Amino acid sequence: MASPIEQFAIKPIVPIHVGGVDISFTNSALYMVIAVVVATVFLTGAMSKRALIPGRLQSVVEMIFEFVANMLRTNAGSGSQKYFPFIFTLFMFVLVGNLLGLTPYSFTYTSHIIVTAGLACLVFVGVTIIGFAKHGAGYLRMFFPHGAPIILAPILVPIELVSYLSRPFSLSVRLAANMTVGHIMLKVIATFVISLGVLGILPFAGIMGVTILELGIACLQAYIFTVLSCIYLHDALHLH
Amino acid sequence: MPHFDATTFASQLFWLAVTFVTLYILMSKVALPRISDILEERQRRISDDLDMAERLKAETEAAIATYEKALAAARTSAQAEISRAMEANAAEAAARHAEMDAVLAAKITESEARIHAARHEALAEVNGIAADVAAAIVERIADVKADADTVAPVVAAVAKERGL
Numbered sequence: 001m002a003s004p005i006e007q008f009a010i011k012p013i014v015p016i017h018v019g020g021v022d023i024s025f026t027n028s029a030l031y032m033v034i035a036v037v038v039a040t041v042f043l044t045g046a047m048s049k050r051a052l053i054p055g056r057l058q059s060v061v062e063m064i065f066e067f068v069a070n071m072l073r074t075n076a077g078s079g080s081q082k083y084f085p086f087i088f089t090l091f092m093f094v095l096v097g098n099l100l101g102l103t104p105y106s107f108t109y110t111s112h113i114i115v116t117a118g119l120a121c122l123v124f125v126g127v128t129i130i131g132f133a134k135h136g137a138g139y140l141r142m143f144f145p146h147g148a149p150i151i152l153a154p155i156l157v158p159i160e161l162v163s164y165l166s167r168p169f170s171l172s173v174r175l176a177a178n179m180t181v182g183h184i185m186l187k188v189i190a191t192f193v194i195s196l197g198v199l200g201i202l203p204f205a206g207i208m209g210v211t212i213l214e215l216g217i218a219c220l221q222a223y224i225f226t227v228l229s230c231i232y233l234h235d236a237l238h239l240h
Numbered sequence: 241m242p243h244f245d246a247t248t249f250a251s252q253l254f255w256l257a258v259t260f261v262t263l264y265i266l267m268s269k270v271a272l273p274r275i276s277d278i279l280e281e282r283q284r285r286i287s288d289d290l291d292m293a294e295r296l297k298a299e300t301e302a303a304i305a306t307y308e309k310a311l312a313a314a315r316t317s318a319q320a321e322i323s324r325a326m327e328a329n330a331a332e333a334a335a336r337h338a339e340m341d342a343v344l345a346a347k348i349t350e351s352e353a354r355i356h357a358a359r360h361e362a363l364a365e366v367n368g369i370a371a372d373v374a375a376a377i378v379e380r381i382a383d384v385k386a387d388a389d390t391v392a393p394v395v396a397a398v399a400k401e402r403g404l
Contacts, residue, residue, distance in 0.1 A: 005241055010248040021250050028248075029255035036263045043271040050278055052285065058278075065275045085268035093263055109256075112242075114249045118256045180243065 004187040008111055008180065027107045028115070035096040035109075043092075064092075068226070075230035079237050086126075087233075090119065091226040098179060098218035102211065110221075111179035116172035123229045124168040131236035141239060171228055178221050182214045371395045 012024035043064075046057035054062055068088045072080050076087075094110055101108025109115050131139040143160040144153060189210060192203040242248070374395050375386040 008242045010242055010245065010252070012251075016251075022247060023251045023254040025255070026248070026251055028252055029259070032255050032259035036259050036266070039263060040266045040271060043267070044274065047271070047274050047278060050274070052278075052282055054278075061275060062279065065272070065279070085264065085272055088272060089260070089264040089267045092267065093260055109252075112252060113244075114252050115256050118253050119260070122260075176243070 004184045004191075007107070007183060007187060010112075028109045028112065031097070031100055031107045031109050035093065035100055038100065039092045039096045071223075071227055072230050072233075075227055076234040077238055080230070080233055083233060087226060087230060090123070090229060091222055094119070094175065094225050095219065095222035098222055099215070101179060101183065102214055102218060108179050108183060111176055111183060113172060113176040116175040116225075117168065119225070120168040120171035123171065123232060127229075127232045127236045130233070134237060135239065139236070139239070142235060146239075167228075167232060171225065175221050175225050178217055182210075182217055186210055186214065367392070367396055367399060370399065 011027045013027060013030060014025035016022075016024050042057075043061055046061040049055065049058065051058055065088075068091050069084060072084055072087050076083070097108065097110040100106055101110065131142065135141075142164065143157050145156060145160070148156055186207060189203045189207045193200040193207065196203065371388060371392045375388060375391045378384055378386040378391070
């Protein structure tokens, strides 16, 4: 029987080496490409009729659009609208990655810490650049809460600095760990279905419940990743 | 765990960058403008329709106000017309009433005079008849031929005495 973590193995499909660096087209890359195609076809296809009164698919697309737009507006405040395409892309990339991963025999690229870390670092670096571009050196006030007594600075500044720097870690680990654990759990319960014979019906019922739970988690984690990005963007635009 | 196999990191990051940038371009240039176009178009249509409804409502209210004003004016003039007609009728009726009263009063006076004359005449005749009757009675009872000229003054005197 295959190990529960075998599903996370990176397998090269088209080996590519450039200057000694391995950038092979792998199963992970394949699913990233599929995610881009699925997201684009879904979003543009559903809107192709451009109906004034939307059909079902168009309603879903409009709901996603309004959902992300509201998320950005309420969490990042004024002046955040120009980052909407980025936030929307981030949400769709994570959401479609999470949901594609739940398809049997597929690969979940969002379960890999390096991918989520890449996205989290993109958010972190981007937010930091926006913060300094908007406030200059004043962005350093982020690390000292407004109105706190100056005598507390030696304690507060390191705490704030650490909490700021830990953002990309918590962001990336939360997503990757949730995806990895969910898939391992599905796999472990699935092995019980085979090994218990007729009684396997019990873990089979369980696996259906867990699959539904995982669908919820897939959407929830995409939401959490995006909403935290919005909150970080808010800090960069408006300080605390 | 395959998650920590650092030899795959370069490939994953490279393809993450490629696909994420591709998705970003597709979203920002194709998908999102299309969606927001439709949403804006719908919003515009809704606000247009609301504006139109507002305008039509104002027009309706203006029309109702005009109608109410016209109705009130018509009602006032009709009222004036009615009261004028009623006054005219009342005046005419009073005039006719007075005329009729005069005619009737004249007739009554005339009739009364006639009745008076007739009564006088009748009373005069009654004395004659009474005299004849008295002469006849005297002739039958006393077998005396009474002369009319003798009887008449007596009858007249008796009648006068009895207040006839």
